Amino acid sequence: MQILTQAQHVQAQCQQWRAEGHSIALVPTMGFYHAGHEDLMRHGRTLADKLVVSLFVNPTQFGPNEDLSTYPRDLAKDTALVENVGADMLFTPSPEDMYAPDHATWVSVPDLSQGLCGVTRPEHFRGVCTVVMKLLMLTQATTALFGEKDWQQLAIVRRMVRDCAIPVDIVGRPTVREADGLALSSRNAYLSPAERAEAPHIQAGLQWAAGKVEKGETNAPALMKGLLHYWSSRLTLGRLDYLAVVDPVSLKPVDSIEKTALMACAIRMGKARLIDNIRLHAKH
Ligand code: AMP
Numbered sequence: 001m002q003i004l005t006q007a008q009h010v011q012a013q014c015q016q017w018r019a020e021g022h023s024i025a026l027v028p029t030m031g032f033y034h035a036g037h038e039d040l041m042r043h044g045r046t047l048a049d050k051l052v053v054s055l056f057v058n059p060t061q062f063g064p065n066e067d068l069s070t071y072p073r074d075l076a077k078d079t080a081l082v083e084n085v086g087a088d089m090l091f092t093p094s095p096e097d098m099y100a101p102d103h104a105t106w107v108s109v110p111d112l113s114q115g116l117c118g119v120t121r122p123e124h125f126r127g128v129c130t131v132v133m134k135l136l137m138l139t140q141a142t143t144a145l146f147g148e149k150d151w152q153q154l155a156i157v158r159r160m161v162r163d164c165a166i167p168v169d170i171v172g173r174p175t176v177r178e179a180d181g182l183a184l185s186s187r188n189a190y191l192s193p194a195e196r197a198e199a200p201h202i203q204a205g206l207q208w209a210a211g212k213v214e215k216g217e218t219n220a221p222a223l224m225k226g227l228l229h230y231w232s233s234r235l236t237l238g239r240l241d242y243l244a245v246v247d248p249v250s251l252k253p254v255d256s257i258e259k260t261a262l263m264a265c266a267i268r269m270g271k272a273r274l275i276d277n278i279r280l281h282a283k284h
Pocket of ligand 1 (some may be wrong): 179184
């Protein structure tokens with residue numbers, strides 16, 4: 001496996017691979033790997049001739065008071081996993097290599113970036129889009145894989161790729177969870193034992209809501225009210241950032257659940273901000 005830190009070296013190698021007729025799968029990550037990342041990598045391995053994993057804690061997607069400086073890191077362990085998965089390249093650039101001092105170009109999808117996580121993280125998706133676009137340009141990936149845990153990110157990347165006619169297939173993968181339902185996240189490392197014990201109620205509550213919809217509930221505000229009540233006695237250490245029922249593609253809020261919708265939430269617990277979501281399927 002090649003371990004490269006410089007963008008121009010990545011571009012040269014990937015250009016050569018593409019010229020030789022190889023397909024390339026890209027898995028963009030911020031490291032501190034868990035089984036969710038591993039699933040993306042192992043699946044990516046099956047989809048293309050070459051697998052490129054990028055590990056970059058992208059400063060432009062963090063807000064001024066967010067956890068950029070404390071974001072968990074373990075490069076040695078992460079490198080071993082990427083190697084074990086059988087990747088062809090691990091790209092670990094420095095911020096200076098990805099962003100010139102006079103970097104001035106931003107990619108954004110404002111329509112999809114303002115709601116949900118965008119309310120409290122107004123610049124976040126601009127940072128995500130800009131770095132993903134750059135990684136796609138550097139690697140000339142034919143496939144790129146993202147997790148459905150970050151549903152808004154996936155929807156935004158899909159829209160960016162469609163709008164800009166970027167020749168890449170975007171593949172979304174289901175959320176990988178702990179046995180008790182908690183969505184795996186590098187930020188789970190921030191949870192205290194008491195917070196960790198309560199955190200599975202996030203997904204349990206979303207499943208409770210999805211069950212109501214399967215039994216015939218179609219009113220989104222009533223469903224959210226019921227879920228907040230469900231959480232009130234179980235998530236005593238959590239503070240709600242948002243809870244929303246939206247169209248899965250446009251991310252616009254829906255009042256009435258017809259066919260399918262997405263219920264998404266962000267909850268702060270201690271130092272962590274945990275996000276999760278569930279698909280809602282209306283009873284026919
Ligand atoms: P991150 O390193 O947190 O930026 O995540 C890198 C990629 O892994 C993103 O596409 C995430 O959506 C995805 N990912 C993170 N957590 C999970 C999970 N629990 N299950 C599946 N994919 C995930």
